Amino acid sequence: MNRFENMHTFIRVVEAGSISGAADRLNVAKSAVSRRLKELEKHLGVQLFHRTTRHMNLTDTGRAFHRQAVRILDDVLEAEIATSQAHETLKGSLKIALPSSFGLMHMGPIINDFLKQHPQIEFDLDFNDREVDVIQEGYDLAIRIANLPNSSLIARRIAPVKSVMCASPDYLERMGGVPRSPEDLIDHQCLVYSLLRDPEYWYLSDASGDEIKTRIRPYLKASTGEFLREAAVEGQGIILVPTFIIYKEIESGALVPLLKDYNTPQINAYAIYPQTRHLSQRVRAFVDLLVKRFEGTPYWDLCLE
Numbered sequence: 372m373n374r375f376e377n378m379h380t381f382i383r384v385v386e387a388g389s390i391s392g393a394a395d396r397l398n399v400a401k402s403a404v405s406r407r408l409k410e411l412e413k414h415l416g417v418q419l420f421h422r423t424t425r426h427m428n429l430t431d432t433g434r435a436f437h438r439q440a441v442r443i444l445d446d447v448l449e450a451e452i453a454t455s456q457a458h459e460t461l462k463g464s465l466k467i468a469l470p471s472s473f474g475l476m477h478m479g480p481i482i483n484d485f486l487k488q489h490p491q492i493e494f495d496l497d498f499n500d501r502e503v504d505v506i507q508e509g510y511d512l513a514i515r516i517a518n519l520p521n522s523s524l525i526a527r528r529i530a531p532v533k534s535v536m537c538a539s540p541d542y543l544e545r546m547g548g549v550p551r552s553p554e555d556l557i558d559h560q561c562l563v564y565s566l567l568r569d570p571e572y573w574y575l576s577d578a579s580g581d582e583i584k585t586r587i588r589p590y591l592k593a594s595t596g597e598f599l600r601e602a603a604v605e606g607q608g609i610i611l612v613p614t615f616i617i618y619k620e621i622e623s624g625a626l627v628p629l630l631k632d633y634n635t636p637q638i639n640a641y642a643i644y645p646q647t648r649h650l651s652q653r654v655r656a657f658v659d660l661l662v663k664r665f666e667g668t669p670y671w672d673l674c675l676e
Contacts, residue, residue, distance in 0.1 A: 375444070375447065376407065377407045377408070377410055377414075378440045378444060380393065380397065381407070381408060381411055381437070382437065382440055383404075384404065384408065384420075385429065385433075387507065389426075390404045390405055390427070392507075395509075396509045417430075417432045417436075419433035460491065461489040461491065461492055461652060461653045462492070462653075463491075463651075463653055464492070465492060465494050465495070465511050465512075465653055465654065465657060466495040466511050467495070467512055468499065468503040468505070468510050468512075468514070469496060469499075469513075470498075470500055470514060471499060471595060472595065472613075472616050473514065473516060473613075473640065474496070475597075476616070478514070485656075497510075500595075502517075505643060505645060506524075506645050511654050512642055512644040513644075514640060514641070514642060514643075515641050515643050516638060518638050518639075519641060526642070526643045527641060528640070528641055528662075529640050529641060529642055529658075529661045529662050530640045530665035530669050531639055531640075531669065531672075532613050532614075532640050533614050533635065533637050534611055534614065534635040534637075535611070535613075535614050535617070536610070536629045536635065537611075537617060537620070537621065537626035537627060537628055537629060538626065538629060539603060539604055539606045539627070540624070542603075542607070542608060542609070543627065546559060550609075550630060553573075553633060556587050556609065557586055557588055559587075559588070559608060559609050560591070560608030560609065561590055561610075561611075562589075562590060562599045562602050562603055562608045562609065562610045563593075564593070564599065564611075565592040565593055570592060571586065572584050573587050573611055573635075575630070575634065575635060576633065576634045576635075577632075577633060578632065583633070590607070591608065596612045596613070597616065603617075603620075603626055604620055604625050604626060609629065614674065615669065618672070619674075621674040642658045642661055
């Protein structure tokens with residue numbers, strides 16, 4: 372019996388909530404996971420789970436053992452990290468969830484440079500705007516652009532994210548001019564990100580910082596910023612999206628910023644990852660590179676200066 376392997380399998384079953392989920396994460400057969408659990412329970416002489424047809428819940432003894440097992444394997448990991456650091460070689464996989472637009476437009480050069488520095492790292496990238504469950508779905512980290520709620524995850528800020536309201540010169544000429552106030556937006560075609568909390572309103576603030584909840588008329592809704600950007604360039608309406616999506620179009624004059632006396636909400640891009648005593652060196656190194664690359668004013672915000 373391999374005690375460490377069985378303890379590791381037990382922890383993965385707790386995290387996944389099922390034998391099949393743990394098997395997927397470990398890339399082994401379900402029968403192997405079941406066998407390791409049985410070996411562990413036989414060795415300990417206790418029952419670690421209450422088993423039903425649909426759920427596996429820890430017993431009181433199982434919960435206590437889980438806490439101790441995590442600490443023990445963390446200590447083993449710390450010893451391994453201390454040894455590997457002496458050779459400065461990063462190995463293994465990095466499974467990362469990335470927002471679609473941000474990931475495709477801005478993460479490629481960073482990931483390519485990281486691979487050149489650490490050729491034994493293997494990336495598994497998921498470009499998706501949904502909010503993934505980092506722990507349950509087995510991600511090493513995720514890039515999230517949001518106002519983050521309190522959680523058990525660690526969040527490290529990597530860049531500010533500003534939004535800007537724009538339209539093409541052709542659209543504005545066709546409509547007889549630019550909107551002068553938020554109230555004017557109701558008379559315009561608005562191109563809306565469909566995953567907003569309330570897609571029929573845009574939230575602005577005036578010079579004093581008071582929030583203005585502005586009703587709009589969604590002319591076109593889409594779940595990707597690139598599609599909305601192209602529609603705006605083609606003169607289909609007004610867009611309100613992060614600058615990292617449309618900075619090139621602002622620089623070229625294809626899109627013109629509107630209502631510049633009003634502020635749009637600013638959020639941040641974060642790297643988030645599970646809270647453990649010893650963070651993987653490959654995760655730490657990659658997050659450090661992200662923070663270094665995006666420090667200061669992001670290059671996509673220079674279009675506003």
